[in-house]
Amino acid sequence: xxxxxxxxxxxxxxxxxxxxxxxxxxxxxxxxxxxxxxxxxxxxxxxxxxxxxxxxxxxxxxxxxxxxxxxxxxxxxxxxxxxxxxxxxxxxxxxxxxxxxxxxxxxxxxxxxxxxxxxxxxxxxxxxxxxxxxxxx
Amino acid sequence: xxxxxxxxxxxxxxxxxxxxxxxxxxxxxxxxxxxxxxxxxxxxxxxxxxxxxxxxxxxxxxxxxxxxxxxxxxxxxxxxxxxxxxxxxxxxxxxxxxxxxxxxxxxxxxxxxxxxxxxxxxxxxxxxxxxxxxxxxxxxxxxxxxxxxxxxxxxxxxxxxxxxxxxxxxxxxxxxxx
Numbered sequence: 001x002x003x004x005x006x007x008x009x010x011x012x013x014x015x016x017x018x019x020x021x022x023x024x025x026x027x028x029x030x031x032x033x034x035x036x037x038x039x040x041x042x043x044x045x046x047x048x049x050x051x052x053x054x055x056x057x058x059x060x061x062x063x064x065x066x067x068x069x070x071x072x073x074x075x076x077x078x079x080x081x082x083x084x085x086x087x088x089x090x091x092x093x094x095x096x097x098x099x100x101x102x103x104x105x106x107x108x109x110x111x112x113x114x115x116x117x118x119x120x121x122x123x124x125x126x127x128x129x130x131x132x133x134x135x136x137x
Numbered sequence: 138x139x140x141x142x143x144x145x146x147x148x149x150x151x152x153x154x155x156x157x158x159x160x161x162x163x164x165x166x167x168x169x170x171x172x173x174x175x176x177x178x179x180x181x182x183x184x185x186x187x188x189x190x191x192x193x194x195x196x197x198x199x200x201x202x203x204x205x206x207x208x209x210x211x212x213x214x215x216x217x218x219x220x221x222x223x224x225x226x227x228x229x230x231x232x233x234x235x236x237x238x239x240x241x242x243x244x245x246x247x248x249x250x251x252x253x254x255x256x257x258x259x260x261x262x263x264x265x266x267x268x269x270x271x272x273x274x275x276x277x278x279x280x281x282x283x284x285x286x287x288x289x290x291x292x293x294x295x296x297x298x299x300x301x302x303x304x305x306x307x308x309x310x311x312x313x314x315x
Contacts, residue, residue, distance in 0.1 A: 015276040
């Protein structure tokens with residue numbers, strides 16, 4: 001193996017290591033953002049809203065688990081599909097979307113979520129809105 | 138433009154499109170930037186732009202994301218990549234691989250305004266969420282270009298030039314240099 005190939009392999013391995021480290025750090029950062037009540041539990045509010053802005057469901061929950069997907073799966077009938085970046089939410093109970101004309105947007109405390117349902121973490125006091133919206137893309 | 142060259146351009150476009158769709162299952166892992174740099178180096182910016190535009194339109198039609206705020210950043214990002222490929226085509230493969238890394242970073246940055254202004258996501262959380270996938274993208278670019286560019290550049294030039302082929306890099310075979 002000549003010197004150039006060896007250098008390429010070393011740089012490639014370094015970059016792969018940096019990628020792995022980045023995923024670990026971002027995962028740690030997301031988990032560190034999770035806030036809990038004094039007793040260690042997490043209290044959240046979940047709203048499900050259809051395309052006509054009708055609130056189909058408005059409930060509050062208390063849980064020890066910081067995963068949004070686990071919380072929703074426990075209390076609702078979810079329809080999901082596996083996507084490139086995790087699960088894609090297609091339906092909650094009777095609210096079903098096809099991802100072509102409408103989809104379910106997730107808002108966390110009024111802000112459009114940066115992650116999908118399988119990656120989002122919940123914090124004490126969070127308000128989650130699952131809104132059916134028209135596809136813009 | 139000969140029929141033969143047209144057929145090669147079609148094949149190059151097809152390969153670019155198909156590999157992107159096949160590798161969609163693995164986030165950010167793709168040969169797209171490597172291929173665009175290779176195409177810029179071998180067929181130039183003019184024909185390369187035709188391949189890029191065709192690929193972007195087909196990709197967005199296929200994925201159902203045929204909107205201006207997806208198409209425009211993609212075309213701009215890939216055109217910058219194509220230009221890197223053309224300008225640096227005879228340089229050392231480390232320089233070309235480095236340009237692939239920079240092209241990947243520019244491409245990722247072009248979508249930040251879309252996330253912030255179109256999808257109304259907050260800037261800092263968006264960037265933090267995107268960092269790992271951007272790093273995977275640039276790592277993939279570096280690895281594919283560093284290892285595949287030189288042999289593929291010679292092969293593609295041999296195919297495109299046929300009887301008029303002259304080694305573009307004037308580099309001897311690996312056996313002779315060891």
